[in-house]
Amino acid sequence: MNQNFERNVFERDFQAFSKEIKEHQERNGIENLKEVHVKDYLKSKFTESQPVSKQPMQIQESESLPDYLISEPNEIKGRVENLIAIAFKDGIESATKEARKSGPFILDAFHDALTSKLYLELNKRGLLK
Secondary structure, three states, X not given: OOOOOOOOHHHHHHHHHHHHHHHHHHHOOOOOOOHHHHHHHHHHHHOOOOOOOOOOOOEOXXXXXXXXXXXXXXXXXXXXXXXXXHHHHHOHHHHHHHHHHOOHHHHHXXXXXXXXXXXXXXXXXXXXX
């Protein structure tokens, strides 16, 4: 998967997301934005009334996938990684639309993995207070 955050649809989405998350932070009086805040915001923004996983999100260092995917078949892991690649190439909303087609489990895993990546990029760019 290409981790290059070049100027493309994802970059446009990322800039918009960065602005939205700052507004969310200010609106809700969040002093130190944490990954869980980013996750909650993403879920409220991109999920409809679908059930979400109640499992805690922890990211594996090697794959940046949630730990609860460890025991899942490679096909499921690959689907989530493919959705992340779509987000980087075609934008977050495009990837979310694709994730919805795969059902709530894949959608939730995609959001968990994407949250981690977005949070790391926000930190890298110094965009978190």
